[in-house]
Amino acid sequence: MARRGAPKRRKEPVEEWLIRLEVSYARKFDEMRGSRSRPEFLKDLLDATTIGDVAVIIRERDEFRAEAEKWKKAYSDLESKYLRLEQENEKLRLIRQVLEEENKQLKQELAELRKQLKMSARERRAADFKQELHEILDRFGKNGRIKMLELLKRLGYSSDFKKHARELLEEWFIDEGKVLVSEELGLVVEKDPHYGEPAWVVKRLDSFRFGEVVEVEA
Numbered sequence: 001m002a003r004r005g006a007p008k009r010r011k012e013p014v015e016e017w018l019i020r021l022e023v024s025y026a027r028k029f030d031e032m033r034g035s036r037s038r039p040e041f042l043k044d045l046l047d048a049t050t051i052g053d054v055a056v057i058i059r060e061r062d063e064f065r066a067e068a069e070k071w072k073k074a075y076s077d078l079e080s081k082y083l084r085l086e087q088e089n090e091k092l093r094l095i096r097q098v099l100e101e102e103n104k105q106l107k108q109e110l111a112e113l114r115k116q117l118k119m120s121a122r123e124r125r126a127a128d129f130k131q132e133l134h135e136i137l138d139r140f141g142k143n144g145r146i147k148m149l150e151l152l153k154r155l156g157y158s159s160d161f162k163k164h165a166r167e168l169l170e171e172w173f174i175d176e177g178k179v180l181v182s183e184e185l186g187l188v189v190e191k192d193p194h195y196g197e198p199a200w201v202v203k204r205l206d207s208f209r210f211g212e213v214v215e216v217e218a
Contacts, residue, residue, distance in 0.1 A: 123184075126185065130186055130187075132155075133185055133187060136154045140154055141203075144207055147201060147202070148165050148168075152168075173185075179191060181205060187203070
C-alpha cells in the first residue's frame with residue numbers, strides 16, 4: 001500500500017495507449033448504439049456480424065467454384081491433349097512397325113543381291129536352272145520322281161532326247177556308280193542298265209540322301 005503523501009506512479013506509455021484505445025472504442029460504440037440499449041445494439045451487431053460472415057462465406061465459395069471450374073477446364077484440356085498424344089503415339093508406333101518390316105525386307109533383298117553379285121556366272125545359271133527343274137519335278141513328278149524324257153519335254157525339247165539327256169548329265173552330274181549326282185542342281189539320277197538315258201529317273205538329292213527306297217520304273 002502506498003504511503004500517504006507519496007508521489008503517484010507514472011503510467012507507462014503502453015498503458016496510456018491502451019486507455020486511449022478503450023476510450024476511443026467506447027465512444028465509437030456509443031455513437032453506433034445511438035438511442036438503442038446496449039442489449040439491443042449487441043443483438044443487432046451480432047445479427048449484422050452473422051450476415052457479414054455469411055456474405056464472406058458465399059464470396060469465398062463463389063471464388064472457390066470459379067477456381068475449381070478453371071482447374072476443371074485446364075484438366076479437361078490437358079486430358080484432351082494427352083489423348084491426342086496417345087493417338088499420335090499409336091500412329092507413330094504403327095508407322096515404325098511398318099518401316100521396321102520394310103527395312104527387314106530390304107536388308108534381306110540386299111543380302112540376296114550381294115550374294116548374287118558374288119556368285120559366278122555358272123553359279124547364277126545353276127541357281128536359276130535348279131529352281132526351274134525343281135518346279136517341274138514338284139508339278140509334274142510322281143512321288144517326287146520324274147523320268148528324264150518327261151523332264152526334257154517340260155524343258156522345251158521335242159527331239160533328240162538321248163542327246164540332250166547326255167548333255168545335261170555330262171554338264172551337271174557326277175557319276176557315282178549306280179547313280180549320278182548334281183550338288184549344284186540338288187538332283188540325283190538313277191541309272192537303269194536296261195534302258196537308255198531318257199528312261200532314267202530323276203529325283204531330289206535330299207530324298208536320296210535320307211535313304212528313300214525307290215523302285216526303278218519300267
